[in-house]
Amino acid sequence: MSVGNYNRALKIIFNLLCFFFLSFLIIRLWKNNYTAHHGLVASREEKIAEEQEKDIQTLIDEVVAYEIVYTEGDIFDGAVPLGQSIGAINSIESVPSIIDEIVSTAEKLLKSAASNIK
DSSP states (O other): OOHHHHHHHHHHHHHHHHHHHHHTSOOOBOOSHHHHTSOOOSSHHHHHHHHHTOOHHHHHHHHHHHHHHHHTOOTTTSOOBOOGGGGGOOOOOOHHHHHHHHHHHHHHHHHHHHHTOO
């Protein structure tokens, strides 16, 4: 085996190990072409059962889906992990509207606090 093939094999093994580790976590992914072709799971147990049924080629294809996001910048066909905090986002606002809301809320709170001072 050449050094290049050996390094590629090590990289695939490393990525598979990382994928196996991640498969035991419930990961939120960005809704794109990749997630449109993958079913949702309701529980950790369901996710584990799903992973145990996969063959090695399917696992390699899924590792590649995670890898192409970082190596090729393909956020449309790759698996883009977002993290749990993404569930707390309800809308996307512009910076000026966020600042206006913060200032408005601060003014209301300061006026309310001032009215309580005797």
